[in-house]
Amino acid sequence: MKRPGFLPSAPLSLALASALFTASTLAMAQPSPAADAHARYEQERQKCMTNNTQDSLATCLREAGAAQDAARKGQLSNPGPQAADNATQRCSAFQNADEQAECVRRVNAPASGSVSEGGVLRESVTTTVVPQ
Structure with a gap:
């Protein structure tokens, strides 16, 4: 007469042990x-x-x-795109379309500096040709 065992078969117990090990390793890694x-x-x-x-x-x-x-x-939280949207919306304070475009260009330009250095510095260089 066969008695039902409490331990699962070898392949099943190996798979179960492997799954538990993987789950515990992932939990420790996060x-x-x-x-x-x-x-x-x-x-x-x-x-x-x-x-x-x-x-x-x-x-x-x-x-x-x-x-x-x-x-x-x-x-x-990381404001991400919301902060960029807010920055470009502030450019609407300029009445002139050229000034608004320049403001948006400054906002989207690469910035340098940091809080420990006193803030973020944005530089914009515009070359204007004067007719002679």
């Missing part, structure tokens, strides 16, 4: 949002401690902590 927020906080804190910002130490640490809290709550 950093949690909290771990990512903590890593970002540590980087910002290091910048504060090396006086690599324009803010005072207290302000820098307070801002880093606030950013970490917001990241944990899922309140940080």
Whole structure:
């Protein structure tokens, strides 16, 4: 008389073990949002401690902590295309079509600089030929 076993057959148990191993490996490879927020906080804190910002130490640490809290709550976002759309909409303040076009060209031009350097610098060079 055959008794039903509690262990599955060898090929099935090998496949099951392999699937569990793969799932656990993938879970460990994906950093949690909290771990990512903590890593970002540590980087910002290091910048504060090396006086690599324009803010005072207290302000820098307070801002880093606030950013970490917001990241944990899922309140940080990357504005991406929305920010670009807002920038081009601000060009509508110019009445002249040429000035609006120039504004849009400046907004879409490559920028240099950073917050630690004091802001973003956009340069626009326009060559005008004067008739003689």
